[in-house]
Amino acid sequence: MDWEKIGLKMGLEIHQQLDSKSKLFCPCPTELMDTEPDHIIERNLRPTQSELGKFDRAAFEEAMRKLHFHYENYNDGTCLVEADEEPPHPLNREALEIAVTVALLLKMRVVDEFHTMRKQVIDGSNTGGFQRTGLVATDGHLETPRGRVKIENLCLEEDAARRIMETEDGVVFRLDRLGIPLVEITTDPSIRDPNQLRDVAYQIGQILRSTRVKRGLGTIRQDLNISIRDGARVEVKGVQDLDLIPEIVEREVQRQLKLVEISRKLQERSAEVLDEIHDVSGVFRDTESRIISSAESVLAVKLRGFDGIIGTELQPGRRLGTEMADYAKKRGVSGIFHTDELPAYGIGEDEVKELRRELKASDDDAVVLVAHDRDKAEEALREVIRRAEIAIKGVPEETRKALSDGNTQYLRPLPTSSRMYLETDIPLFRIEPEFVERVRDNLPELPSEKKERIMREYGLSDDLASQLVRRNLVEDFESLCRFRVDRTVIASLLAYTLRELRREGHDVDSVDLEDALKLLEDGKVSKDALRDIIASMADEGTAAEEAAGRLNLLLLSQEEVESVIDEIIEANHDMISERGMGAMGPLMGQAMGRLRGRADGQMVNRILREKIQERL
Structure with a gap:
């Protein structure tokens, strides 16, 4: 692709756990537990308004899921701070020193004071409904073969709780990971080539490895920010394989270009989304579809002008219908049906015709179905309506999950600035110039x-x-x-x-x-x-x-090696006579096979060469 022509802009966020002795705001160890928990506590979380009276859209959508959270904790490995039952302890100076070390290696300017902020997070991964974070440094840079990349910010923050499993009414988390110090490193959005993005991620990873950071699966996470001129900023979470970064970028660009194309088609058709949900259970009274026949109700919505659009492929194997299904699944259903893919799944052609008649759908219209209990089906179709309205407008700003094949999947809307506010339980921490200079004088080798x-x-x-x-x-x-x-x-x-x-x-x-x-x-x-x-x-x-x-691999003496080679020479007298020194290769193979690592190869070569020359 011509990246410049489509206006590709990219940035990178890297989250890396630090290998400090204790967590960021309590004395608990930073090792994960593999034993049965001692206690379980339960919480429900809700979003709160910012100082300006606004809700963060990502937090608001998580609240709509109405999830219940269970937190596993330990007598020795966790404490009341993780459970949000005790105020945080003073800032971990060891973690701050590691963060400053990373900042200086990235040629950043360290701030004078560390201000701890609360970042609202109500997906259950933090018991208090927020993550503590603070700015450590700004204005750094990296040199790459494709030009300089600015490192905007480096923050020191708590890691989230560890997701263990999902239940019918909520999620089970373990508090052993909550509070482990990590650095968040953010570049500016000036990266224009996917391979440069991979190079920057590799360079930052190598710098982090030269400091005291944790190793292993899950200790480092890369998030990509990607946008194109006519598209929108999308954050791709959880990229693990650096070599997959160019593929993820290319497929995300492909998705946004397709969404722009779909938006233009829908606007040309004067497409419209009607906010009316129909009960079409009667249409499928005698259906052969096991999914539909086992559902409590079947609800449908008509999308005017969407015929043939929902089945449009956005990424390999993923269509606009898949995007709609991802939104619907956030409300507890397993998926959706739509007329671009029907008849199929046990739904017959006559049922599709009857469905269109029931909703008075023209040939240009599409119909989306959800089969579930009535409340969840209606909530899911509200999400389909919302996603269809977005499709008319263009590309939505979203947080998406990186998939192993290079595609991405919808997670939630992009967060807004309405989720940040000052932490009132922790005093400001002065970062003295002497402290920074001491760290600078002891920087590790890059x-x-x-x-x-x-x-x-x-x-x-x-x-x-x-x-x-x-x-x-x-x-x-x-x-x-x-x-x-x-x-x-x-x-x-x-x-x-x-x-x-x-x-x-x-x-x-x-x-x-x-x-x-x-x-x-x-x-x-x-x-x-x-x-x-x-x-x-x-x-x-x-x-x-x-x-x-x-294993009979102890080295033989030179006399023992010569004895073995003499036997090989005698057994291959005719070969030596015919080939001369040309017999060297085959006989060397025989010798090494007989000696099987019990003699140095150079010594065997020297002795064999001398023995052959004596026979010529």
Whole structure:
């Protein structure tokens, strides 16, 4: 696509948990619990008006779902602060120091005072109905091959509670994650190319990895802000795979372009959404559709001028009808039916004709059905009506969920500024210049700097150095370099061999690598034998030398190696006579097969070459 022509603008928000000893506003640990909870508390949450008397639209829509929330908590792992039964404790200085470290690495300006704000969140993920957050730094930047990208803000905030399951009347959360410190890093919307967006996400991720942050699934989350000239700003939540970012952007742009096209068609048709819901249960009295026959009622709405539009594909496998269904599902139904896809699902052609007659629908009109109990069906159709009205206008501002195939799914409207207000229980925290300078004097080495240094100091290739940095293995590598062993062997072992063994099911994390490398340093095994020795150590729980002995991988003496090679030479006398030194390759293969890691390859090559030359 011509990104400039369509006016593509993108920004990035990254949320990263910090590896501090305690939570942001209480002394509880920051580790997740895997045992049964000790207590459960229950809450209902509702939106409140801002100082200007306005409701945040995202909070208001969550309230419409009328959900009930259950919170699992522990005697030791959580406290009254997470339960919103006790005022927050003073700000965690360790977390603030990590946040300032990240800010300085991003060349940002640290603020003089940390003001804790309340951000209204009533999806149940915060017991008090709000998340505590505060601005730490502004005005940073990153250099990319496609130009400089501005880092607008870095905030320090609490992570949300952990969603465990959804019940019929609400959601079960666990409070072990609530309050874990995290940084939110926001770029400006000046990014114009999807690959640049991926590069920025990677660079920020690498900077974060050079500081004290948590690792593992769910500890870092990327959100994308995407808009085009005739579209609207959309926030895509929960992007996990950086390589998927360009695909997500392209498909979101495709969706918005299609919605713009649909809006123009509907306006040309003078399309209209009638706010009248009809009970059409009688039409389906004898239906063969199991879904409809088992429902308490069947309700329908007519959409004038929408025929053929609801089935329009917006993203691969997702249509405008899918968007309408996503809105309807927020009211507790499993889905919708519409005439662009009927007859189908057990609904016959005669029933479709009767349905159109019942609603006086012309050939240009579409009809949407919901089969459920009456109240939920009516609420769901109100959402369909709302989404249809939006379709006439164009592209809505939304928060959407990233799907694994690169598509996105509706979550809720975009939040507004009406959800932020000052936290009254926490005093302002002065960030002294001396504190900032002390952090500046102890900044960690950046990943790019670390890569260049280990290439220079240890003679590693670009690939090996990149792998060590990317996988946060540089410290382990430098620690093992005290052994008198080829540095490339150590780097390859950490970057590739151990990963391959893990994939094969070997528990290599419990292996004493120093014990294995000591064997290599002492000349008792060859480098080619390391993989099998480590696998055996992992499986059997034995020491390196014992594993090497059991596998018959301890190095032979030079005399023993020469004896094996002499046997091979005698058995292949005719080949040597015919090929001369051309027999070197086949015989080397036989020798290494016989010796199976019990001799150094260079030594075997040297001895074999000398023996063949003696015969010529």
